[in-house]
Amino acid sequence: MKNVKSFIGFAFAGLFVMSSVWSTFGEGGIFYAFIGGTIIITSLWFLNHYWDLIHNHESAAFVDMAMAIGIAGIVRDTLLKGTHELVLSLPTLFFVLLGGTLAGFTAYFIEKFDQKEAKK
Numbered sequence: 001m002k003n004v005k006s007f008i009g010f011a012f013a014g015l016f017v018m019s020s021v022w023s024t025f026g027e028g029g030i031f032y033a034f035i036g037g038t039i040i041i042t043s044l045w046f047l048n049h050y051w052d053l054i055h056n057h058e059s060a061a062f063v064d065m066a067m068a069i070g071i072a073g074i075v076r077d078t079l080l081k082g083t084h085e086l087v088l089s090l091p092t093l094f095f096v097l098l099g100g101t102l103a104g105f106t107a108y109f110i111e112k113f114d115q116k117e118a119k120k
Contacts, residue, residue, distance in 0.1 A: 009065075044065060070096075074089060077089070
């Protein structure tokens, strides 16, 4: 049941952010886009984390709404605009994965360093 709840939470995040709701706020300028983003992301965060729709295991990597939003955007553009959009997004995906990998290694080494310092 936890996986079904997580799927629903991720789906809500992807659908609301990639829908026309956010772009409607953006038509008013950057300030209204910021307000719209704050309202949408805050509401979704409350729904997903406070009501515990997205379940994250203690020992697993923390996956949050941003991954679902990114996947929803890629799938939406691929379906609506064609596979050319997917091909254009591959360099960005590569660098996002590279950055996430480097961040993971950095966090690992910082944690190991902190454990060594705590033993001293």
